[in-house]
Amino acid sequence: MPNVISLAEHLQRKSAAEPIEQPLPPKGTQLALPFLTPHNVVLVFADHFGRRHLFRAFAEQTRPHLIVDVRIAPRLDFIANTRALALRSLELDDIGYLDVRGRFEQNAMKGSSSFEDLAAELRKLLTSLEISHRPILMFFDDMELLRRINLDLNKTHDVVVAEQRYIENVAADADQLRM
Template sequence: MANVISLAAHLQKRSAAEPIERLLPPKGTQLALPFSTPHSLVLVFADHFYHRRSFEAFVEHTHPQAIIDLRIAPRLDFVANTRALALRTLELDDINYLDVRGRFEQKAIPSLTWFSSLLSEVKIIFSALEISHRTILLFFDDSELLRRFSLELDRDYDVVVAEQRYIENVLADADQLQM
């Protein structure tokens, strides 16, 4: 057994010799992953936001980088009283807002390829967004479209569907923290 070297003893000597402060990053530093990660996507049926406080709590909880709106009628009354004020509020919170479906519907696309064209348009937007570890919210007003997007995007991305109960729990947690 003369040829066996104790690796554990060697590592203990090495780590004991180095101060702990040198091994740890400076306080308040966020560690970066050594590889790029796919965007974390949160799919939301937007009617689940009944009032501003529920949306504010959800934004505080998810810290979104962007909102991609795939609704036919993209109201933002749960953000602010007017659309202009809502867009300004999102801008101040450093959240990009993209009304994809409103822009997309103006194009003349045959109904057979409509979904695949919309999906590819959204994927192009994902690649155009800066690399960030913040979530991307996708708003829907059609539950079937939400389901289809969830199935398709789940193949390439980390997808979460935020059900109404989840949003209510986030709001309850936020309200409890304020007390």
């Protein structure tokens, strides 16, 4: 069969003659990972952390990079007895804390605070944060606002809503690992 050319021999000669070069992406380009990563943004109705144990276990399992508080009344009693102790505890756990709603309300003119302005502020905040492989938790005290922010941010970010059952399951898993 003189008309048959061995493809394997042809490819071996060709690949041996060509230098192996893989162009690198431009500096600062985010590369896709070959495995699933945790969600970038986790939206949480803060009342789901009724006990400190739930928050502690959830924080140990998810290792958040930052807590973005979008609540009108940002209490931290599910972390520690006082706000100062709670902020210190978060700092020791290498978790940042940012009260966005308070800052937003302070900067907004009276009567001009709207959902679109708050959503734009949150999008701007998320794009300005440094890239981290740890999730960002957003705390809410209004379920309708949480739902609307979820729909808005889902267009540009990997967002998940942590339901109470999920939080309790994470805490139960953490308890089992300790045994």
